[in-house]
Amino acid sequence: MTAYPLLLKQLWHTPLANAPQQEIIYRDQVRLSYRQVYARVNQLAAALAADGFEQGDVVAVIDHDSHRYLECYFAIPMYGATLMTVNTKLTPAQIAYTLNHSGAALLLLHADFIPVIETIRAELSGIRKIVVIADGTALPQTAVHFEREYESWLADKTDTFDFADFDENTRATVFYTTGTTGAPKGVYYSHRQLVLHTLAAGMALAAPAAHQRLHAEDVYMPLTPMFHVHAWGMPYIATLLGIKQVYPGRYAPDLLLKLIREEKVTCSHCVPTLLKMILTAAQASATDLHGWKVVIGGSALPHALARQALAMGVDCFAGYGLSETAPILTLAQLTGNSLQASAPDDALTAVCSAGRAIPLVELRIVDKTMRPQPHDGQSSGEIVARAPWLAQGYLANPEASAALWQDGYLHTQDIGVIDPDGYLHITDRLKDIIKVAGEWVSSLEVENALSLVAGVKEVAVIGVPDKRWGERPLALLVVDQSIFNEPAVHEQMRLSIERGLISKHALLTKFKQVDAIAKTSVGKVDKKVLRAEHMSVD
Template sequence: MTSYPLLLKQLWHTPLANAANQEIVYRDQLRLSYRQVYDRIGRFGAALAAYGLQQNDVIAVMDHDSHRYLECYFAIPMYGATLMTVNTKLTPTQIAYTLNHSRASMLLLHADFIPIIESIHAELPGIQKYIVMADKTAVPQSILQFDNEYECWLADQKDGFNFSDFDENTRATTFYTTGTTGVPKGVYYTHRQLVLHTLAAGMALTAPAAQQRFHSEDVYMPLTPMFHVHAWGIPYIVTLLGIKQVYPGRYAPDMLLRLIREEQVTCSHCVPTLLKMMLTAAQAAGVDLRGWKVVIGGSALPQVLARQALEMGIDCFAGYGLSETAPILTLAQLNATAQDPMTDDTLAKLCCAGRAIPLVDLQIVDEVMQSQAHDGQSSGEIVARAPWLTHGYLDNTEASAALWRGDYLHTQDIGTMDSNGYLYITDRLKDVIKVAGEWVSSLELENALTQVIGVKEVAVIGVPDKRWGECPLALLIVDNNLFKESAAQEQVRLFVDRGSIPKHALLTQFKQVENIIKTSVGKIDKKALRAEYAVAQ
C-alpha cells in the first residue's frame, strides 16, 4: 500500500474540490479564488526550483498579514523547505540574530521593512537572495540587491508545479519567541505536527452547537500577526474548511472596521489590547459588530472587557496556548445548557483558559510532577502532551531538556482545573508575587482592578520590599475624571473578603502611568516593568 504522509499540501484537497471559487481577499486591493491562490502556490514552487533552492533550505518572510503570507505558509513547506516567519516587531539586532540563527538563505521582504534590513544588511551574510513585495507601488531604491519583485517572480513561472511527497517529519516552519527572558529562542514544527494541530483545533472550533464556534459559512480575518505561531494555526484551519478569508495588511482601525463591514467578516482572533482598540473604534465610528466571533489569547481576557464585547453582540471567548504548543491547547467553549453569558459563573468560564481540545493531555502538577486534583482549588504548574507540541528549541539542548522535564511540556503557567475540565490560569511562575511567604496572583489582582470605574488598563507586578520581601505594584492607566484610588483599594478589599485573593493583596501599591510596556505581540512585558520598578520600597 502506498503511504499517505501528513503534509501541508493535503489540506488543499477538500477546498479545491468543494470551494474552488471561494474568495481570498487582500485589503481593498485584490480578490482571488482558492483555485487562483493554489495556482500561485504552484508557481511559487516553480520559482524556488528555478532559483536552485533545496529541500531543507530556510526561507524567511517579512510581510504584513496578506494573501502573499498565506501563499508562503503553504508553498515553502510544500517545496520541502522551512518557512521562517520574521517577527517584525523585534529590534533590528534581534531580527539579525533570528535570521542568522535560523540559517535563512533567502528573504521575502515587504517594501515597508526595507529600512530595517538595510540597517543590518552587513550582519546578514547568509542571506543570498532577496525578493521584494510591494502593494501596487514602485519598488523603492535600496542598497539591497533585489533578485526579483514577488509578483514578477511568480508571473515568470508556468502553472502545474508538482509538489512531491516526502517524510511528514520534515521541518515545515520555525519562528522565534519574543525574547523577554534573554535572546529569542527558535521554535520549530514538522508537517505532521501542523496537520495534526489543524485537525484537532479545527474539530474543537467547529464542535459546539451554537456559540463559540467557527463553521464553513464564516468569513475569516486574522488580527494576530501572521509571523506569530502561524497566526495561531487558524489560517491552516480555515483553508481546510474552504472559508472566505480576508487579509488586512498593516493593522489600522479604520481599515479593519471597513473590512469587517464590507466583507461581512464573522470570525477573528486577537489579544485583549487589540479587542479593546476595536471596540473603542467601533463605538466611535458607529460600526455594528454584532455577529462577530473572536477568540482571545496571548494574555488573560479581562471579564470587564468580555462583558463589554458581549453587550455589543460579539461572541467573545478565550483560548490558551504557547509558542511551543503550535499554539492551541484549550478553548473556553460553553455547554449548550450554559449559554447565558452574562451570569458571573458563565462569564468566568468564557474568560478562563477553557477545556482541552482533542488529543491534548493536560495536567496540573506540583514541583515533583505529582498530578493535582481537578477540584477547582488544587493548584500547580500546567503541563501538557499532544502530538504537535514542539520537540524543543533550535540548537538549544539545555532549554529543550528543561521544557520537556518529566516527559511533559512545561508551560510555566500556574493554574487550577475544575471537575468539568475548565482550566483557570492564576499566574505565570515568574509573575507570581511572594508577599511574606504567601503567593499573590498578579492575574487575579488585575482582574479585580479592571472592574474599577475609570481604569483603562492595568498591570500588576511584584516589586522588592524591605519588610515583606515583595509587594504588589499596580500600574494603572486611568481616566482622571472617573478614577479614584480609594475605589481601587476598596475593590481589592472586596476580593480579599470574598476569598478570591489572599489578604496580603491589601499591601498593593498603586501608580498611575501614561503607558504600559508591551512585547512585540501585544502582551504586557512584565520583565521590563519589574526592571523599571526594581528599587526596594
C-alpha cells in the first residue's frame, strides 16, 4: 500500500473537487476562484524551482493580509521549502535578527516595507534574492536590489507543477514569538502538525448546532495578521472547507466595514482592541453587524466588550492558545443552541472564558510538583497541555525548548482553573499575578471587573512594589471623561469583592488615568512595558 503522508497539499483536494469556482478576494481589488488561486500556487512553486531554490530552503514573506500570502501559506511548504512569516511590527533590528536566525534565502517583500529593509539590507547575510510585491502601483525608487516583481515572476511559469510526496514531518513553517526577555524565539511546525491542527480545530468550530460555529456557507475574513501563528490556522481551515475568503490587506475601519457589508462576511477572528475599534466604527456609521461571528483571542475577552458586541448582533466568543500551540487549544462555545439556552450571566461568563479543549487536546491544571488539580472551578495552577501539533521546541534554542516541555507537557506559563463543565478560566500569567500581603490577586479578574464601569474604554492591571504590602495592584485606565465617574470604580471593586469575584486584597488597588495602554506587536497589552513605565508609582 502506498503511504498517504499528511501534507498541506492534501487540503486542496476537497475544495478543488467541490467548490472550484468559490471566490478568494483581496480588498476591493482582486477576485479569484479557488481554481485560479491553486494555479497561482503552482506557479509560485515553479518560480522557486526555476530560480534554483531547493527543498529545505527558507522563504520569508513580508506582506499585508492578502491572496498572495495565502498562496505562500501553501506553495512554499508544498514545494518542500519552509515558509517564514515576518512580524512587520518588530523593530528593524529584530526583523534582521529573525531573518538571519531562520536562515532565510529568499524574501518576498511588499513595497510598503521596502524602507524597513533599506535600513538593514547590509545585515541580511543569507538573503540571496528579493522579489517585490506591489498592488498595481509603480515600484518605488530604492537602494534595495530586487530581482523581479511578484506578478511578473509568476506570469510565465507553469500552473501544473508536480508536487511530490515527502516526509510529513518536514518543516513547513517558522515564525518568531516576542517573549518578555531576550531575543525573539523561533517556533516551527511540520506538515503533519498543521494538517492535524486544521482537522481538529475545524471539527471543533463546526460542531455546535447554531452559534459559535464555522460552516461551508460562511464568508471568512481574517483580522489577525497572517504573520502571527498562521492567522490562528484559520486560512488552512477555510481553504479545506472551500468557503469564500476575503483578505483585507492593511486594516482600516472603513474598509473593514465595507468588506463585511458588501462581501457579507460572517466569520472573523481578532484581538479585543480591534473588535472594539470595529464596533465603535460600526456605531458611528450605523453599520449592521448581525450575523457576524468573531473568535477573540490574544488576551481575555472583557465581559463589557462581549456584552456590547452581543447587543449589536455579533456572535463573539473567546479562544485560547499560544504561538507554541499552532495556536488553538480551546474554544468558548456554548453547549446550548443560543445565548438564551442558559442564564444570561452564565452564558456571558462561558463565552468570555478560554473555553473547552478542542479534539485531541489534553489540558491539565497542575501545581508546582506537576500534580493535577481537580476540575472544580476553584483549584488553580499552571495550564499544561499535550496535543499532536504542539511545537516541539524553539529553533536552535535547546535550553528554552527543554523548559517548554518540562515533565512531558507543554508549559503555557498561564494560571487558571477548569470548571466542572470543562471550561478553562485563565486567572493570570505566572509573571503577572500580584502577591499582596502573601495573598494572590489576579490582574485579569480585576481588569474584567473594572471593564464593566461606565466610561472605562481600556484597563490594564499590573503589580507595583509597596513597602507595607510587598506588592499592590495598579489599575491603568483609559476613560471617556464625558461619562466616567471615579466613585463608580470604587463601588465596582466593592461589589466584585462582595460577590467573591475578586480577592479582598484588590481593595488595595491604586488607580491611574492614562492616555493609552502599551500593546505588543500583535495587539496584546504589553505588561512588561507598563511595569517599566509605572514601577515607581507612589
